[in-house]
Amino acid sequence: MVYPTRIFPVERNKVRGYRMRHSACVMAATLALVVGAMPRTSWAQAALTPTASLPEGAPSPAVGASRAPVPQEKAAQRLTLDEALALAGKTSEQMSIARAGADRAAGAEQRARSELFPQLNASLGYDRTLDSEFSGVFDQSVAPCTPLNVDRSVPLGSRVGEIERALQECPPSADFFGGGGEEIPFGQENAWRFNLSFSQALYTGGRLSAQTANANALRRVASIDVDTTRAQVELDVAAAYFDAALSDRLVAIAESALAQAEATLKDVELAWKVGNQSEFEVLRARVARDSQRPIVIRQSSQREIAYLRLKQLLDLPLDQPLELAVDLDTVSGPPAQRFATALAQREAQLSDVERTVVRQAATQVAASDAGVRAARAERMPSLSLTSAYSPVAYQGLPNFGDFRPNWNVGMAVSVPVLTGGRLRAGETTARADLAESQARLRQIRELATLDTRSAYEDYLAAQATWKASAGTVEQAERAYQIAELRYKEGLSTQLELSDARLQLEQARANRAQAARDLQVSRTRLALLPDLPLTEMGAGAAAEQRQQQQQQMQPTTPQTQPQTTGAGAATQGTGAAVTAQTGTVR
Incomplete structure (x- = not known):
């Protein structure tokens, strides 16, 4: 029998008594069906189970083989947002890359500045001659002869004759004039060379100063990039943190909706067995329950993805359980204590702030201008002072006194005469870089103003949504209380009560989503001066329009109430790492 949905006041008491008697009959029939369906062996097992008489907490006796040890789960790590931000600053790969870029830029500056100072280089070399073109030039196979011996006391003619005799008998060789030949540097087997060179640039046409x-x-520029990277990492971590917290709440909402669908299905099946509901109502309740299960699975998967994203940003083990110390029901105080001062200043006065990216672009213009001056200086002559001290020795293992000094000082002038257009091409490239950096500076100033105003508007919208959701939750709670009272009084159906409960869960989900958006927008507001600009391209604009269209869609009718709540949950966590983080860079 199907009860009417509208009951007149005159017949209310009569129908109420009838329903109470009918409910008692239904409960008795259900108990009989359940007891009759149980096998008798189960009664005996329940009565003869030895563990039933054991005291509470006592271990049960082993049956058969011993049980395998159960692996212990890791203890959940409680994590606040301040702790997450501090951990990300130490372990973030993006921060390591930015710091490495800053160190590289500092090294390049030191290398460029070093050319302004004197340069002194030292080298030591050893040469072992295996064969030489000078071998045998002064060594000829001749018969032994009497060496030249000029007596200064004899007349000039006698001395000249002695010279002529020596030239005829002793042809010129290494031991000519009685020498041994070891002092001649050509063709020596051993050669030790020590070189000490000095150079100092005196004039370069401004090239070194420009470089x-x-x-x-x-x-x-690299140092500023470290600041912007740190701000972006902190914003990403905060967004991932609140996305994970939101995913927990949405999973709880989806599971609550599934439990409600299960309870409704049991009530409808029981009423169908006693003949008070039709098979259509049973099928409808079963379809609603089965449709809710994939939503729970999907939300659980999205929660796992959100937590994996957070662990990846914090460089934590992926199997480490986390417990987030955050409450999305209330938004009191700053998202993190490190943002308290900056957030108070921004919320007190929403005005234009000096953006770090603008200062970075202006510094890049200065670098390009210096590059133009350096390219122009390549055409100028350069003057440098040089000196070289190069002692040499020809012994196998020479001593300090065996080295012969060789020292020179000079001036060098270098003038580019013909370079094939290389200098002109370098100057053209440098001027193009300067023009590009100047245009980029103007663009960044405009985008910085737009991005600042957009951040303020997002914050105001999130704050207004949060305040509006508070009234919605209160109204949904009041509606559920009325629906529960009406159901107890017999004035409404189970479907109406389920719809009121689901609307309450939806309002709470929207409240949690609004809390997440408000906290992320406040974090962005606190980090706004150091944050990089949000790219507002065609893709971002289309994504924003799609989100606005989804927000403007009407609420789904009560025939499929789970779709709205789960759909909002999917958009809240499924897009938590995609759409939402893309709008809070």
């Missing part, structure tokens, strides 16, 4: 200025500007 130093360029390197200094690039170092400041």
Whole structure:
């Protein structure tokens, strides 16, 4: 029998008594069916089970083989947002990359500045001659002869005759004039050379100073990039943190909806067995229950993805359980204590702030301008002072006194005469880089103003949504209380009560989503000066329009109430790592 949905006041008491008697009959019939369906062996097992008489907490006796040890789960790590931000600053790969870039830029600046100072290089070399073109030039196979011996006391003619005799008998060789030949440097088997070179640039046409200025500007650009990277990492971690917290709440909502569908199905099946409901109502309840299960599975998967994303940002083990110390029911205080001062200043006065990216672009313009000056200086002559001290020795293992000194000082002038257009091409490239950096600076200033205003508007919208959701939750709670009272009084059906409960869960889900959006927008507001600009391209605009269309869609009718709550949960966590984080860079 199907009860009418509208009951007149005159017949209310009569129908109420009838329903109470009918409910008692239904309960008795259900108990009889359940007891009759149980096998008798189960009664005996329940009565003869020895563990039934054991005291509470006592271990049960082993049956058959011993049980395998159960692996212990890891204890959940409680994590606050401040702890997550501190951990990300130490372990973030993006921060390591930014710091490495800053160190590289500092090294390039030091290398450019070093050319302004004197350069002194030392080297030591050893040569072993295996064969030489000078071998045998002064060594000829001749018969032994009497060496030249000039007596200064004899007349000039006698001395000249002695010289002529020596030339005829002793042809010129290494031992000519009685020498041994070891002092001649040509063709020596051993040669030790020590070289000490000195150079100092006196005039370069401004090239070295321009290169130093360029390197200094690039170092400041890399240092600013570390600040912007740190701010972006903190915003990503905060967004992932609140996404994970939101996913926990949405999973709980989906499981609550599934439990409600299960309870409704049991009530409808029981009423169908006693003949008070039709098979259509049973099928409808079963379809609603089965449709809710994939939603729970999907939300659980999205929660796992959200936590994996957070662990990846914090460089934590993927199997480490986490417990987030956050409450999305209330938004009191700053998202993290490190943002308290900056957030208070931003919330007190929403005005334009000096963006770090603008300062970085201006520094890049200075670097490009120095590059133009360096390219122009390539055409100028350069003057340098040089000196070389190169002692040499020809012994196998020479002593300090065996080295013969060789020292020279000079001046060098270098002037580019013909370079095939290389200098002109370098100057053209440098001027193009300067024009590009100047145009980029103007663009970044415009985008910085737009991005700042957009951040303020997002914050105001999130704050308004949060305040509006508070009234919605209160109304949904009041509606559920009325629906529960009506159901107890017999004035409404189970479907109406389920719809009121689901609307309450939806309002709470929207409240949690609004809390997440507000906390992320407040984090972005606190980090706004150091954050990089949000790219507002065609893809981002289309994504924003799609989100607006989804928000403007009407609520799904009560025939499929789970779709709205689960759909909102899917959009809240499924897009938590995609759409939402893309709008809070």
